[in-house]
Amino acid sequence: MSAGPTESTQSAVPSYIADGPEIYRRSFAIIRDEADLTHLPEDAHDVVIRMIHSCGMVDLAADTEVSPGAIAAAQRALRAGAPVLCDAEMVASGITRRFLPAGNEVICTLNDPRVPDLAAAQGTTRSAAALDLWHDRLDGAVVAIGNAPTALFRLLEMIEAGAPRPAVVLGLPVGFVGAMESKAALVAHPASPEHVVVHGRRGGSAMTVGAVNALALGCAA
Ligand SMILES: C/C1=C2N=C(/C=C3N=C(/C(C)=C4\N[C@@](C)([C@@H]5N=C1[C@](C)(CCC(=O)O)[C@H]5CC(=O)O)[C@@](C)(CC(=O)O)[C@@H]4CCC(=O)O)[C@@](C)(CC(=O)O)[C@@H]\3CCC(=O)O)C(C)(C)[C@@H]/2CCC(=O)O
Numbered sequence: 001m002s003a004g005p006t007e008s009t010q011s012a013v014p015s016y017i018a019d020g021p022e023i024y025r026r027s028f029a030i031i032r033d034e035a036d037l038t039h040l041p042e043d044a045h046d047v048v049i050r051m052i053h054s055c056g057m058v059d060l061a062a063d064t065e066v067s068p069g070a071i072a073a074a075q076r077a078l079r080a081g082a083p084v085l086c087d088a089e090m091v092a093s094g095i096t097r098r099f100l101p102a103g104n105e106v107i108c109t110l111n112d113p114r115v116p117d118l119a120a121a122q123g124t125t126r127s128a129a130a131l132d133l134w135h136d137r138l139d140g141a142v143v144a145i146g147n148a149p150t151a152l153f154r155l156l157e158m159i160e161a162g163a164p165r166p167a168v169v170l171g172l173p174v175g176f177v178g179a180m181e182s183k184a185a186l187v188a189h190p191a192s193p194e195h196v197v198v199h200g201r202r203g204g205s206a207m208t209v210g211a212v213n214a215l216a217l218g219c220a221a
Pocket of ligand 1: 087088124125126146150173177204
């Protein structure tokens with residue numbers, strides 16, 4: 001093992017790996033070794049590995065479902081310049097812009113000044129109301145929902161009502177109220193777009209960012 005910056009024999013800090021690319025290489029090798037990805041489409045492996053990388057849970061793979069065309073659809077959309085529509089600023093902030101293949105816009109409407117009034121008028125969360133401002137960008141978009149279950153429910157309601165269809169939905173909200181149910185609804189919906197979900201309570205902004213970054217990196221392959 002290579003030593004970290006503190007190499008003094010006096011130090012109580014153990015030696016550690018301080019080479020960024022090497023840390024990534026080892027992490028991905030450990031995940032490949034420990035995670036069972038066999039039930040997932042082959043082209044989803046790098047995406048799921050990066051999702052696991054973001055949360056440290058190799059058993060995440062068992063709860064992950066990827067529709068057969070999801071990865072190809074997402075990468076086609078990204079290469080064609082589709083925007084990435086995010087439910088939370090945490091998701092939007094984490095996406096590594098230089099990985100995106102076509103200078104794709106990353107959009108989060110949560111803090112648009114119109115959203116509080118929309119939410120109050122509809123009696124819903126700001127996260128769900130913010131999707132009303134997605135209408136003109138939804139067609140063929142990559143949707144990344146990493147926080148709010150109500151945003152995923154709202155997206156399904158919009159699609160049912162005839163809104164344009166995104167290319168793919170990364171349905172990865174987290175939590176105890178509505179997260180499991182919203183993801184189950186996405187997978188079961190007869191008009192479900194291509195999707196990536198982690199069933200159950202697990203999800204989150206970091207995991208969703210990992211999925212988008214892996215999809216973007218895969219566009220270059
Ligand atoms: C019920 C909500 C949940 N939030 C969760 C987890 C986290 N949320 C964080 C932060 C900073 C934000 N959450 C909001 C989206 C806020 N969270 C909610 C809502 C009340 C409703 C969403 C829903 O149920 O669908 C939602 C507010 C709303 O009206 O939509 C946020 C907008 C709150 C705010 O700042 O006003 C904000 C998002 C900021 C952004 O744009 O990035 C956490 C960091 C929690 C914290 O602050 O301690 C954390 C992040 C988790 C992650 O990985 O994304 C849950 C667990 C999803 C929870 C819903 C489920 C539950 O409680 O069981």
